[in-house]
Amino acid sequence: MSLVEVKNLRKTYDNEGTMTPVLHGLNFKIEPGEFVAVMGPSGSGKSTLLQILGFLDSHSEGDYIFDGRAVAGYSKKEVAYIRNQKLGFIFQAFNLLPRTSVLQNVKLPLVYSDVPEREWETRARKAIEAVGLSHRLDHEPAQLSGGEKQRVAIARALVNEPSIIFADEPTGNLDSKSGRAVMEIIQKLNEEGHTVLLITHETSTAEYARRIIKIKDGLIESDVQVVNRRNASEHYSK
């Protein structure tokens, strides 16, 4: 069973009566364990697609089947539960809570989960260790570099052991070196079995994935497996 399946997915924004069609009917599936990059120039509709797939927005027509169930039937509470338990988000702007320690930031999704409180500390520390920031537990976001902030965000996305991780331009606000470090972590997570959906407009970033879906003007232009896959760790060793 596919983790994500969209059939003829359409999205039209209704801005005070002005209809703006963005997605014109998309069809694809994502299987568990895949690493998919969605590419496209700005305005192509890739961010809209991520918002729909990430339960942050609703689609207008067609079907979105997540984990075998059509999304249209979910209640608000179920949507919140799915976001919390099944999805992990990594944003371009990091979106960490200011004046709040790394540990507390990573714990945030646990607060909204049914994970017993006694497990929070262990889980959060484990996730922080996975991104190599154990020495920064008590730091606040303002004391971290951009790359470190994004790694905290990755730890936060991991902490509830989601079925799929959505990364929206995760390297967009980073210099190339920190960007590579972040992509290395994401790639490693995929190798460990996490499903990842990456949104980017850079080919170089997209090539870390196993598969690239190119979108243009709200339609799929191409959907291919990556042949010359970039490997972040290899890159370092060069």
Place this chain on the structure above:
Amino acid sequence: MLIKHRIKTAYRGLVTNKSRSLLTILGIVIGITAIIIVMSIGQGAQDLILGQIEGLGATTISIDPGKQPQGPSNFAEVYTDSLKPKDIEALRRPANVQGLKDISPMVIQPASILFENETERATVVGSTEVFMDILALSPEQGSFFTDDDVKQKARVVILGTKVKENLFGLSDAVGKTIRIKEQSFRIIGVFPPSGASIFSVDEMVVAPYTTVQQYLTGTIHFNSIMVRAENEKVVNRVVHDIEATLRESHGITDPTNDDFHVSTPEDAAAIVGTITTVLTALLGSVAGISLVVGGIGIMNIMLVSVTERTREIGLRKALGATEEDILYQFLFESVMLTGLGGVIGIILGAGISYAAAVVLSSTVAEGWTFAFPISAAVLGLGVSAVIGLAFGIYPAKRAAAKSPMEALRYE
């Protein structure tokens, strides 16, 4: 999400914005402080006055001319001349009133007091030894007049401390002669200062009532009659007997036509209680307005806070917060803010009232004690929590309704 974590989340939100939180609650702090001070001082004043009334003893009954005042217009009736010497004689008869221990009339006459070149306006009070005994008054210099002085209409007076000071300064007054209405009176005593007592004689001159009637008023009626019952148990019967006797003596059949009224310290206490309660409620409601203003301030800041934290709200929703989670986070924030404001206000109000009690008791109102009504604390806390709820619900709803996508996009 457990309520415990909702509270913790709200708490962290407040701590992260300490200075804003403290500024926000200022209005509530001031409002609650004002209410606590008004209630505490109101209670202190009530305790003081009631204490003095109770000091009269539960067996003291006073008879005043005119019917029981029901409003300002009735107060003129205290000038009626319905209480006469024959009433005293009638009341003294055991056949009429059983269980009566003492009875003493009182006459009041404002007058100018002259000593050499000094003049002083004062109230001349004519009474008896019994009357002064009831009020627990005794001269600090010289002595009081006797029953013989009353019978013989002796021209002797005792001065209140202010009258004495204004006429004689520091020099001795006892034995000197003053003039009132062209008549000479010999000073036989001076009262000690009575402070803030409601029975203050500081600005009075006390003489035998017969003397005052003979030389100053030229009338035979009384301004008041004070009666003491033998013990507390018979007070009600004595009151009843007095009313019956006076009605018969005045030829009154319908009690609504009474030209006198009889009251006990209990009645006086009830009136004082009513007055202070009304005053406290009045002042308290003025202070309450500042609470409403404070509440609007809280709402204002919470709305700003919701807009400012749009990103945070979006993030929390993206990470799995339900609308309810967000609603409670912001609602708890505002209730905790006002609750904290309430607690600070209660402590501040109690502190200021305590300081006021210390100052008052050592200056103008000897015997003033610090009173802190528990009801004030409960009211203060309750009101501030309700304000937090009432003015926090709208901003909290606005926060909960934000879409995670819009919220994350917000820069």
